[in-house]
Amino acid sequence: MQMESENSIEISKFEWPNGFYSDAAHSGLKATGDDLGWLYSKVPASAAGVYTTNQFQAAPTTLTKQTINLDHCLQAMVMNAGNANSCNGDQGMTDAETMQQLAAEKLDINPKLVGVASTGVIGELLPMVKIENGISKLDLTKTDAVTKAVLTTDTHPKTITVKCLIDNQPVTLTGFCKGSGMIHPNMATMLGFVTTDAAIAGDQLQSLLSTTVDQTFNQITVDGDTSTNDMVIVMANGMAQNQPLTTNHPDYPTFVSAFKTVLTKLAQAIAGDGEGASKLVEVNVSGAANRNEAQQAAKEIVGSNLVKAMIFGEDANWGRIMQALGQTNVHLDVDGVSVSVNGIQLVKNSMGTGFNEDKIAESLKAKKVTIDVDLNVGDAFGTAWGCDLTYKYVQINAAYRS
Amino acid sequence: MQMESENSIEISKFEWPNGFYSDAAHSGLKATGDDLGWLYSKVPASAAGVYTTNQFQAAPTTLTKQTINLDHCLQAMVMNAGNANSCNGDQGMTDAETMQQLAAEKLDINPKLVGVASTGVIGELLPMVKIENGISKLDLTKTDAVTKAVLTTDTHPKTITVKCLIDNQPVTLTGFCKGSGMIHPNMATMLGFVTTDAAIAGDQLQSLLSTTVDQTFNQITVDGDTSTNDMVIVMANGMAQNQPLTTNHPDYPTFVSAFKTVLTKLAQAIAGDGEGASKLVEVNVSGAANRNEAQQAAKEIVGSNLVKAMIFGEDANWGRIMQALGQTNVHLDVDGVSVSVNGIQLVKNSMGTGFNEDKIAESLKAKKVTIDVDLNVGDAFGTAWGCDLTYKYVQINAAYRS
Known part of the structure; x- marks a missing residue:
């Protein structure tokens, strides 16, 4: 029904x-x-x-x-x-x-x-x-x-x-x-x-x-x-x-x-349509202890300036996703985190997978970037949305009143 | 002694x-x-x-x-x-x-x-x-x-x-x-x-x-x-x-x-020497309920992307300082906050002072920008330091691995 x-x-x-x-x-x-x-x-x-x-x-x-x-x-x-x-x-x-x-x-x-x-x-x-x-x-x-x-x-x-x-x-x-x-x-x-x-x-x-x-x-x-x-x-x-x-x-x-x-x-x-944005970013966090922590982790990743600039640069520098995740207090398996970007797995057991650089570089040209993160400690799921950090964001905000 | x-x-x-x-x-x-x-x-x-x-x-x-x-x-x-x-x-x-x-x-x-x-x-x-x-x-x-x-x-x-x-x-x-x-x-x-x-x-x-x-x-x-x-x-x-x-x-x-x-x-x-920084920013918060809150407020202001971009743009858009301060939970006098930038008072009793735009614009060209904020609820003081947000920050971080 x-x-x-x-x-x-x-x-x-x-x-x-x-x-x-x-x-x-x-x-x-x-x-x-x-x-x-x-x-x-x-x-x-x-x-x-x-x-x-x-x-x-x-x-x-x-x-x-x-x-x-x-x-x-x-x-x-x-x-x-x-x-x-x-x-x-x-x-x-x-x-x-x-x-x-x-x-x-x-x-x-x-x-x-x-x-x-x-x-x-x-x-x-x-x-x-x-x-x-x-x-x-x-x-x-x-x-x-x-x-x-x-x-x-x-x-x-x-x-x-x-x-x-x-x-x-x-x-x-x-x-x-x-x-x-x-x-x-x-x-x-x-x-x-x-x-x-x-x-x-x-x-x-x-x-x-x-x-x-x-x-x-x-x-x-x-x-x-x-x-x-x-x-x-x-x-x-x-x-x-x-x-x-x-x-x-x-x-x-x-x-x-x-x-x-x-x-x-x-x-x-x-x-x-974030100021100056060129890409929509969606972060899905699964395997969290509870929904609140899943949402918090997703939002921390999507909000990190370093992650946002990396997405603008179309650079698969996945260490920044780990760093953003790690600075939260959410429960996670320190040696068991997985990260995929646009369906390509970059991190398994909290280490790089030796992924194909050309393939991920091509994929990052898309207008929407999806980051899937598995914390490996539970069943809860959460999503957050954001955008990349671009020159245009700085330009817009350097002179808003003018 | x-x-x-x-x-x-x-x-x-x-x-x-x-x-x-x-x-x-x-x-x-x-x-x-x-x-x-x-x-x-x-x-x-x-x-x-x-x-x-x-x-x-x-x-x-x-x-x-x-x-x-x-x-x-x-x-x-x-x-x-x-x-x-x-x-x-x-x-x-x-x-x-x-x-x-x-x-x-x-x-x-x-x-x-x-x-x-x-x-x-x-x-x-x-x-x-x-x-x-x-x-x-x-x-x-x-x-x-x-x-x-x-x-x-x-x-x-x-x-x-x-x-x-x-x-x-x-x-x-x-x-x-x-x-x-x-x-x-x-x-x-x-x-x-x-x-x-x-x-x-x-x-x-x-x-x-x-x-x-x-x-x-x-x-x-x-x-x-x-x-x-x-x-x-x-x-x-x-x-x-x-x-x-x-x-x-x-x-x-x-x-x-x-x-x-x-x-x-x-x-x-x-x-x-923050990535891409063109200016050092110092925020001094006085009149806080305790040192911890003074430090927290100072850091929130100095860390706001909108404040950082405004300083890069040399634009005295003081509403962003208020907005950054207001999103903290620190105790403050909602109708009694003062803000000065480089010694020029922009805000008194939480409202604009009708300051001289030419004078503040000239002052914002300096390599160091000092923001003084009085929360008007106590005697505690705290300082934080940061930098402006520039095109160069985005450039550096869009292609760090390359």
Whole structure:
């Protein structure tokens, strides 16, 4: 039954779920292009969020968390790129609240049903005239313009639509996100939005989101840095008219599978679009003592600057994978670790296998590099995603403000 | 009295302490130049060490630790660059022991008085014919050739000589080290050797080394990665004929000060010679709840890729300093943090000060960048050192084996 449910999800081309609308506009926060947008549900939606763990939490992030925590209900999200509204003291919170208020007025809904998200430079006040002007231009459309308006150093928008049947009703889940730098641990590391017309209570949605984020967004790393602003927000408006999803609902596994697919694809898209990245890197760790350690080991390897630079250089210097693994505290068989890269075994019993250098060199030219590591101490498995470290990463980050 | 003692230390030009000799040779491990050398004391010396915390500890590191732990006594260290003798299984340990044996035979001393250190590529067997040939060429000289023979991607040797008076006897401390990549936490992160003619018992020396390393070598970071091979070894041969140093000795503070100076200068030299580095970065954190948190915060800031790339770009994007600080768990006043860069205050009460952009841009052109951060919650202070992240770092690490 569960297998059948899991097989019944389908990735389709972009569309908003029933009852969701959006729009975007150029407000002048960025020199060109849309830089402000919103997401709106015809009816109030169940809502859940996870938020940055950075001690300097930006005002919009704090405000959205407070708003959702009222009763896990949202009807709209308003968002901008080009200015993070972070480290701006009391004025920052006042401005975030004004942005919330302006969107609510234009939509004619209660401000307590509006979340706010901002991304961009830290420490500059939000230019409220531009924000007000931008919001005044927003309409309700079925376009994907908002998915582009939140981008910063991203090279392309990241969206996904997944469909499934719940109570034999078609249900749609559509997610989008931004983020290509400051991508690292403990969630919090980018902006992500998931909309669905499924019916599910807010607390159930929160629980599902928190669990799923740990295995998806929290397992990507670009540079080991977390931002002050980031969050993942889910809105479920119930317009598919299924019986509300709970863990006892027969189709709950289908929904979980669809939801996890949305978050995994978005997480992979962020890792592959890491600042300056030329390759997506996936690290699978098996044979771990437990899932937590498997995930930790995978993330340490994918996050190592030395491993990342080696992948950029297409050099099978496997000692760096061992070194990155060894600097964790995870349980491992010191004399029994195996490492394969793109299916070619480089390390067996913690020693080099005398592999074919030409073959691995050829394989490392691929756009995706998969590293499989067996710790040889248990049965647990974990995955993490990242990218290579390139000249372009340095270039992008040496002059971000300019 | 203590102040007077601390003032009586003097940095002088390179020379070995009484009774220490060294030499180096080209063995063929590297294509050109000296790549193997030793350090020898006329009499057995008190010895202490700190070693990598990486789970894959290289054979020479394990062997040296075992050797020193016998009775904290060494008479020689033999060392090579070009091959790390790491991840080589049982053969790796056999080869390290053979290298120890060969040096002992040539010096006509007990192998249990010889430490071994290796650095270079991981996972290739040590070519023992080359090692044997190299050791056969070594002599006892007063040159500094060994300080060059251990270098890998370093751009220059790193040495320091400090002199002081203990019991009115002149005492010399001379240290050297290598390391410019894989430089990060928990010691372990490079090769460092300190020689002195002071008389001090092995256990006292070990205690002093462990404490001092925590505030020096453990506070530098180049790329967040630790190596499988690294260690800091101290040898004190007593030939200055002072009364053995203990914490009760009236001149102990002088020796501590001299010893800390040696380790601090070597640590700074490594950070400033980080792979591809164009600038030395020093982060001083004050107003912390305790010393440990001050050091942790300083190291997080100096280790952030985003901060490092910003310094390379000479861009006063202070939000990245806040972001790096905020992702730690150290106690801080969220609305009361101050940040200055090269003496120019950029952040007050956790907000931008509206500083002069031209002035800070000019200041960031300097070869050394000092970041002062006040957490505003206590009196503790800590420092960390690192370098900027440059195109050259990526270049070096994209093709290390080639």
